[in-house]
Amino acid sequence: MKRFVLLTLLLFVNFLNAQNFNEFFEDKTLRLDYIFAGNSEKQHAFLDEIIQYENWYGRKVNLNKVLLEGNGQIRVKDAKSKQIIYKQSFSTLFHEWLTLDVAKNENKSFENTFLVPFPKNEVFVEVVTFDKNRKEVILLNHKVNPKDILIKKLPKSSNEKVKVIQKAKTENPIYVAIVAEGFTKEEMPLFISKAKDVAEELFKHKAFANHEEVFTIVAIETVSQESGVSNPHTNHWKNSVLKSNFGTFYSERYLTTSRIKNLHNQLAGTPYDHIIILANTDIYGGGGIFNAYTLTTSNHKKFAPVVVHEFGHSFAGLADEYFYAVDVFENTETNQIEPWEQNITSLANFDLKWKNMLQKETPIPTEIKDLDKYRIGVYEGLEGTGLYIPSHDCRMKTNEATDFCPVCQRAIEQLIEFYTKQQ
Structure with missing residues (x-):
């Protein structure tokens, strides 16, 4: 009886947390155009244009969550209740630019466009990024009135x-x-x-x-x-x-x-x-x-x-x-920070990654000589970066692989x- 009551309660809580798309959004798309600008020390985001499309082709479930943190996030908040009604994570060329040596002394700007479902009522939109220590930085917070006559409507394609x-x-x-x-x-x-x-x-x-x-x-x-x-x-x-x-x-x-x-x-x-x-x-x-x-x-x-x-x-x-010495921005995490990508680890918090997919006796890290012994391991595959990978036979490692490794496959299917x- 107690198990039944607990299960009922959990289902009720999940029902409350399951946000209804039609409660906050119309079947349209709000396109937000921004300019990201700055250097490795200071970044800015500026609103450029707001555009409306007919129909929404993004997800209609799990609207106020993200599965992956990304290098940045768009968060839409209902202006009246202040609750987050939509989230999406992202990465940009701007984030890659910030890892270059030239970004220490020079400023550069990049266009970025994000699609969110069209709100029924006024909303606040937060543009969030994460610094090199994975600390959250709000680049911009602005209001959108869905009835604004200056929201551009582009003609539908043929x-x-x-x-x-x-x-x-x-x-x-x-x-x-x-x-x-x-x-x-x-x-x-x-x-x-x-x-x-x-x-x-x-x-x-x-x-x-x-x-x-x-x-x-x-x-x-x-x-x-x-x-x-x-x-x-x-x-x-x-x-x-x-x-x-x-x-x-x-x-x-x-x-x-x-x-x-x-x-x-x-x-x-x-x-x-x-x-x-x-x-x-x-x-x-x-x-x-x-x-x-x-x-x-x-x-x-x-x-x-x-x-x-x-x-x-x-x-x-x-x-x-994979890692090439000439790569200009790839895999620049440190071993004090766990990357957000699901198929690499610094071992800073390996419990969040594929630890539960390893055989019990798998050594951490795993030596490359044991590739045949452990299909999934913790191999040093990114030379000089302090980062580890689960396999040397994966679509994310080589063109010769026939498929994604089990860790990457799980990450894709979860998404x-x-x-x-x-x-």
Whole structure:
């Protein structure tokens, strides 16, 4: 009887905590455009524009929680009750810039865009970031009146621009848009073919295959005036629709776009929450930024596993499990701080990571000579950083791996369920 009363009480508490989407939000999207600026010592965020889309394509459950802390968060608070009604975590190119030596003496600004569900009533929006010690810093706090006549309404994109690659079989799907970069109108059949290859490759990996029914994947035909993408290392600059380029932070293979507003303008009115950008080039490279976008080459022979690797970054917030001495910003945590990414650890608080997935006799740290003995371990895989990884056979480690390691797989599946099921 006592167990029944306790269970009933727990279910009642969970019911109270389960926020109803329709209580606070309309089926629309509020797009918030910001400028992040500053240096490694002092950062600022400035509101640029507020834009409304028809329909909301983000999650409708677990609205006031985040599963991953990220490098920053957007928090929406109901102005009347002051309660948090929506949260989303993120990372940005700005956060990467702050880790560079040049950021100690120079200031730089970056565009950033965030999508939140459209509120029924006035709200306060907090833009939060975390410093190098993982201490919370509020960069901006501003009010949004949903009835403000200056909230811009962008025209809906033509349906001809959107091609459905896969349609979810659930009521609360995860929307992924695959976007063309550097493809001319005549090259769109090639882009659609590459987009289908991406979807096929994604679902070869167990974490996504186990939840294939929750994904709606669309291809967005964004047409470029010129074929290809810009590469400053070869002095080639292209008039591509998303203005991407190699050479981000002078890293030869790092391919990104800093024109974030333009990216979202191209997608306005299309069904999207997560973004994969396919660049029309055979040069090896790419980039993935948590809850921002994946951007990769599409003509290189290894493009398919690279897309999945970068989507591991942008969708699931997974860290790289490799280290190159020339990398400019990767894996700069210290051993006094536990990284927020689920697949690396400094051992500062390993209980929060994959400790419960280890065999009982697994030594911590684990020596590389014991790779065959322990499928999951605590291996020094990030030389000189004081960080450890769970495996040397993982999509986040190498292109030759056939799948994500069990730790990364668990992290992806937990996030998929967080997006689709009330917790």
